[in-house]
């Protein structure tokens with residue numbers, strides 16, 4: 284029995300969902316990506332610790348998946364195992380007067396609604412970001428001059444070796460679209476958010492207003508992974524791309540959005556290869572015309 288088969292057997296014993304050669308285009312908002320050798324749905328922390336421990340011993344690599352909204356997965360797929368969290372990791376609960384404990388698999392939408400319904404302010408900016416709490420805490424997701432680092436007080440995680448741990452405050456090393464988790468390989472299991480008292484009506488109207496802004500400016504009608512590039516200091520990637528005349532430029536099924544040049548959309552049947560070629564074309568053109576290097580925000584996997 285090889286390492287993957289052994290891990291698969293353990294996962295079944297632990298009550299996880301187990302899928303072989305799972306097409307990743309089903310799990311990414313880009314609708315792109317070949318098969319993952321093994322795809323596990325883990326629903327309890329004890330099982331997650333055991334899976335990590337065994338994968339570590341067997342030398343099988345684990346890729347933590349959130350909602351797949353910031354991923355570009357290779358057409359050849361992902362070797363090793365993808366771990367997706369479900370079950371208890373989807374819970375959101377109030378703890379103390381203004382704090383929430385959010386499972387890593389809870390969607391940002393669920394957390395935003397929950398906070399609004401409890402008259403808690405601080406997450407309005409995240410309404411409309413299609414990620415999970417785990418993915419958002421990993422990425423330090425942000426919009427409209429705010430980001431997760433303003434509200435995250437602590438993250439619980441499981442290490443690559445299967446140990447439970449926690450990072451608080453400065454230990455989270457938040458920066459622009461990065462965190463301590465960008466390097467440490469741990470799987471975030473839950474996030475403690477520190478919010479403040481607010482007026483539910485006002486919170487709700489701010490959420491609506493920001494969502495309307497999104498709908499007006501972003502190509503939400505087509506599959507994408509959001510902004511493909513990070514914001515270069517002092518500029519907007521979308522504006523630079525538009526100024527270089529690249530709006531609507533297409534490689535295979537991948538296209539620079541006509542609505543927002545910072546987005547590459549899957550206009551139909553795009554492959555990872557198409558997107559990578561288009562990214563390269565954009566980076567070369569923008570550098571040639573402006574001297575600015577665009578760095579990818581989207582995570583390339585596999």
Ligand SMILES: Cc1cc2nc3c(=O)[nH]c(=O)nc-3n(C[C@H](O)[C@H](O)[C@H](O)COP(=O)(O)OP(=O)(O)OC[C@H]3O[C@@H](n4cnc5c(N)ncnc54)[C@H](O)[C@@H]3O)c2cc1C
Pocket residue numbers: 312346347348349350351352353354387411412413414415416417418419420421422423424425426464469470471472501503507508509510582
């Ligand atoms: C239409 C659209 C609009 C968007 N708008 C915004 C925006 O305004 N602002 C913004 O910041 N982003 C935006 N995004 C990008 C994306 O939604 C965010 O980056 C989001 O935080 C990613 O979360 P996810 O759960 O989908 O993570 P995934 O895409 O699944 O994963 C992203 C990274 O996080 C890691 N990860 C996920 N879960 C865990 C976990 N539990 N433990 C450890 N690591 C984990 C993954 O391994 C991967 O490296 C947008 C995307 C789309 C499609």
